[in-house]
Amino acid sequence: MSTLPKDFLWGGAVAAHQLEGAWQEDGKGISVADVMTVGDNKTEREITDGVKPGLNYPNHEAIDFYHRYHDDVKLFAEMGMKAFRTSIAWTRIFPNGDEDEPNEAGLKFYDDLFDELLAHGIEPVITLSHFEMPYHLVTEYGGWRNRKMIDFFTKFATVVFKRYKDKVKYWMTFNEINNQAGLNKFALWTNSGINPQPGEDAEREMYQASHYEIVASALAVQIGHKINPDFQIGAMFAMGPVYPVTPDPKNVMKAERAMQANYFYADAQCKGRYPAWLKKYWERKQYDLDITLADEDVIKAGTVDYIGFSYYASHAAQAVDGEADDYMTRAKDSEVNNPTLKQSDWGWLIDPVGLRYTLNWLSDRYDLPLFIVENGLGAFDKIEDGKIHDDYRIDYLREHIKQMELAVNVDGVKLMGYTPWGFIDLVSAGTGQMDKRYGMIYVDKNDAGEGTLKRMKKDSFDWYRKVIESNGADL
Numbered sequence: 001m002s003t004l005p006k007d008f009l010w011g012g013a014v015a016a017h018q019l020e021g022a023w024q025e026d027g028k029g030i031s032v033a034d035v036m037t038v039g040d041n042k043t044e045r046e047i048t049d050g051v052k053p054g055l056n057y058p059n060h061e062a063i064d065f066y067h068r069y070h071d072d073v074k075l076f077a078e079m080g081m082k083a084f085r086t087s088i089a090w091t092r093i094f095p096n097g098d099e100d101e102p103n104e105a106g107l108k109f110y111d112d113l114f115d116e117l118l119a120h121g122i123e124p125v126i127t128l129s130h131f132e133m134p135y136h137l138v139t140e141y142g143g144w145r146n147r148k149m150i151d152f153f154t155k156f157a158t159v160v161f162k163r164y165k166d167k168v169k170y171w172m173t174f175n176e177i178n179n180q181a182g183l184n185k186f187a188l189w190t191n192s193g194i195n196p197q198p199g200e201d202a203e204r205e206m207y208q209a210s211h212y213e214i215v216a217s218a219l220a221v222q223i224g225h226k227i228n229p230d231f232q233i234g235a236m237f238a239m240g241p242v243y244p245v246t247p248d249p250k251n252v253m254k255a256e257r258a259m260q261a262n263y264f265y266a267d268a269q270c271k272g273r274y275p276a277w278l279k280k281y282w283e284r285k286q287y288d289l290d291i292t293l294a295d296e297d298v299i300k301a302g303t304v305d306y307i308g309f310s311y312y313a314s315h316a317a318q319a320v321d322g323e324a325d326d327y328m329t330r331a332k333d334s335e336v337n338n339p340t341l342k343q344s345d346w347g348w349l350i351d352p353v354g355l356r357y358t359l360n361w362l363s364d365r366y367d368l369p370l371f372i373v374e375n376g377l378g379a380f381d382k383i384e385d386g387k388i389h390d391d392y393r394i395d396y397l398r399e400h401i402k403q404m405e406l407a408v409n410v411d412g413v414k415l416m417g418y419t420p421w422g423f424i425d426l427v428s429a430g431t432g433q434m435d436k437r438y439g440m441i442y443v444d445k446n447d448a449g450e451g452t453l454k455r456m457k458k459d460s461f462d463w464y465r466k467v468i469e470s471n472g473a474d475l
């Protein structure tokens with residue numbers, strides 16, 4: 001018997017630019033996601049300098065949710081979903097990001113979508129910025145390197161908070177805000193609109209941009225609470241715990257450092273301050289960041305109500321011989337394989353126990369309600385006799401849900417809900433392609449962009465319906 005709370009938010013998660021399509025409809029502007037072409041397992045997606053004719057940009061059409069959401073929401077309701085996590089495409093509301101007035105057609109789209117969800121008993125859970133800031137803010141202002149972004153973002157947040165104050169209760173500010181700490185090109189671009197050029201110190205730019213985002217997030221929390229005190233406004237982190245590869249204390253320290261480098265955002269957004277090690281690091285690097293006393297007050301006053309996080313995989317780290325005492329490390333730089341775990345088709349380590357570990361780690365450290373807003377298995381699916389028997393996906397989700405239930409029932413973690421990622425097939429953020437599928441609902445479209453866009457239930461659809469119906473008892 002499950003002891004999950006009765007109001008547990010079972011659902012699914014997506015992001016606007018990965019499923020809506022209609023990239024230029026009803027006044028929508030171009031976002032950073034719209035100028036990225038495809039990549040694959042090994043090569044990162046290419047960032048283009050504006051949309052170029054002849055290149056492949058799969059998210060321009062995506063799965064055409066923009067025109068098909070009425071039917072899709074019916075399917076979601078049939079699955080029994082109680083929560084639907086998506087984002088609001090900033091470029092539908094402020095096409096360039098710096099206009100005085102919002103775009104009414106964009107606002108109306110989300111009004112209609114939220115009405116449709118609510119009519120089916122599905123709670124919208126909304127991310128304000130999910131890898132889709134207006135491209136114009138990059139070309140004109142340099143993206144989040146520029147303090148002006150705080151005003152543009154808070155204006156956008158204020159407009160949507162006011163407009164949807166009676167329709168949306170659960171919000172998150174920035175999707176996986178900590179991704180960029182790894183300094184990879186994709187994350188710097190999608191989080192902050194930064195495409196570092198040779199000779200530039202990408203790390204400094206990342207810290208400056210992150211600071212402005214943290215301030216903007218804290219302001220949004222305060223603004224939101226004034227507009228509707230019942231709002232629950234969360235942070236959103238990509239969680240992938242880093243384990244020491246062996247108990248050698250040097251490896252333990254290495255793993256701890258990688259965790260610190262990745263999760264200082266959580267300290268700022270949940271505790272309202274930067275950690276001491278980070279201030280020391282900035283000093284040593286002589287970064288001289290633009291962080292004012294007023295900013296520090298804002299961060300203190302704008303801590304979040306809950307922590308939303310994604311969980312896909314864990315990592316293992318190993319110390320490097322002869323390393324200086326003041327090293328900084330990124331999870332990726334120090335990463336080694338963990339032979340105790342199996343891998344997905346894309347080489348992501350499958351680690352259900354790591355989810356329980358993560359829930360405990362976050363809960364102990366921040367003592368806030370938690371919300372698993374992404375989890376899932378990206379895999380190739382095969383149609384056999386008109387069906388998709390995705391037992392591998394069911395196994396993945398089942399094992400993670402079991403660990404999640406242990407964290408709640410045995411460890412006493414306060415958990416608000418579970419919204420597995422991409423529960424309807426959509427464009428992968430990492431590759432920009434379709435064939436890395438997470439869905440319980442298949443969408444007929446392949447990497448070459450061919451297909452009817454027809455929806456079809458996979459075996460995991462009925463399995464998940466029963467999980468929800470039994471509140472997590474029937475796995």
Ligand code: BGP
Pocket residue numbers: 015018175176238310374378421427428429430431436
């Ligand atoms: C997270 C993002 C999502 C998403 C997911 C899966 O990082 O928040 O947008 O796509 O990961 O990643 P991918 O699509 O690269 O498999």
